[in-house]
Amino acid sequence: MIAAIVLIGDELLSGKVQDVNARYLIERLRALGVDLRRVLILPDDVPTLAEEIPRLAAQVDVVFTSGGVGPTHDDVTMEGIAAGFGAPLFQHPELEALLRARRGDQLREAHLRMARVPEGTTLIPGGVIRWPTTLFRNVYIFPGIPELLRAKFEAIAPRLQGARIYADAIELEADEGAIAPLLEATQDDFNVAIGSYPRFSEGAGLWVRITVESRDEAAVAAAIAHLRDALPSATRSPPEG
């Protein structure tokens, strides 16, 4: 299962707000064994969302959007998705009933914006959050408020079909260029994904962290053993990711 994340909000692009939602989703998708292939941060702009979200939805199995679903003029995620997929917005009676029950005589016209979803939207129980999660085709539409996004993600997590990814890593003092052929050959021979990440440590020279990943646990162990044989100075570092 291949996933993509779209964060929507001018405030992220201007630096007024620092993202925490992508970070959360990245970690959770990894733990669930879902492959994440794209993260996009997009502005609160209907034409941009209309162009980018359907394109992304065609490239991956599942898209998660965050933000732009409140009652104000800068909340345009539903409008963007509706325009992009050519699905008209409609006032969902179940969402409208929830808003009326919650707000009573405090209900304003603007609140009713939150009941407008593209035709064809499925409502999924929102877990600990009373407001349902909206799913349009393969796009889960989450709110930007981190507490709400997390609760809603956890409510749909059992629907995601991942497969555990095994990972291990070694570190050594080395010049990446000198060990590059070994890394590439090991990746090919053991059919694993190898990453090489240089670090500069002041006074300690050049260090490289080499990560090995696969859905085949034995392949990871064999590749690591091979690298350790070839690189006797390598130290094992705690597995991450």
Next chain:
Amino acid sequence: MIAAIVLIGDELLSGKVQDVNARYLIERLRALGVDLRRVLILPDDVPTLAEEIPRLAAQVDVVFTSGGVGPTHDDVTMEGIAAGFGAPLFQHPELEALLRARRGDQLREAHLRMARVPEGTTLIPGGVIRWPTTLFRNVYIFPGIPELLRAKFEAIAPRLQGARIYADAIELEADEGAIAPLLEATQDDFNVAIGSYPRFSEGAGLWVRITVESRDEAAVAAAIAHLRDALPSATRSPPEG
């Protein structure tokens, strides 16, 4: 001037490494008055980079990429850009000479990968970093190592044409839905960009932060004054962004 950022690296999508480069570039572009319209995180995959980077370069004035320019098999940014723009990779004599001077008899074949750039690449002095910055069309190609990216960005920053953005903000205890019409009317009447960001404070009810931005300083001041008149409970909060 409209900009986009592309972070390249499987390690960002798997959560093995947390981004700091987008955060840095977002803040600096804002301070320089350059409008950022997109951030993408993409995998170390030539076809993906070849598809996405030229598309993005056509949508904005300037693109900054981060990562994937080292000597190992997972460093494929140059290959992706070359494939995407149909510009063959070639061994740049100036970069090769730098590598030979730096490495001497420690030079390995893999190091020479770092001298391969798409035909038509311009080399720009890298500021405090001896290695030049590579510019291909409107794409600045930066390394992923944060210290190097920062030095190289600062070296090219004087080339960017921004215009100062003025910003101010107020906060109040309110339901976003109740003030939504006021916000939209104020945005239209004063020709400013207004953002509305709800916060949940435990025990303190619903708070909203309202931001007002424009390249016209007087318009920001007038819109803020108008909002404060209409929302007497608003408190001024320190301007951000």
